[in-house]
Amino acid sequence: MSKQLPITNSVRELREAKGMTQGELGEAVGVTRQTIAAIEQRRYSPSLETAFRIAQQFHCALEDVFQYQKS
Numbered sequence: 001m002s003k004q005l006p007i008t009n010s011v012r013e014l015r016e017a018k019g020m021t022q023g024e025l026g027e028a029v030g031v032t033r034q035t036i037a038a039i040e041q042r043r044y045s046p047s048l049e050t051a052f053r054i055a056q057q058f059h060c061a062l063e064d065v066f067q068y069q070k071s
Helices: 011-017 022-029 033-040 048-057
Strands: 007-009 066-068
Touching: 011 022, 011 033, 022 033, 022 048
Parallel strands: none
Antiparallel strands: 007 066
16 A cells, blocks of 8 residues: 655546546646546645646646645
C-alpha cells in the first residue's frame, strides 16, 4: 500500500461535476490519464505548473483545488 501525500485535492469532484473523464482532463492539461488518477488518489503531487493548469481548467483558485495538510 502506498503512502498518501500531505497534499489533498478536490480534482475528482471537480472533474466529475464537469462531466470529464480522467483522460479528457489529462489531455486538457498536458498529462496522462494515469497521472490524473494518481493525483486524485493522492499518490502523486503535480508540478506547480500542472496544478495551475488543473485549477484553470475548473476556473478555480489553486487553493480551491489543492490543499496542504500539515501532519
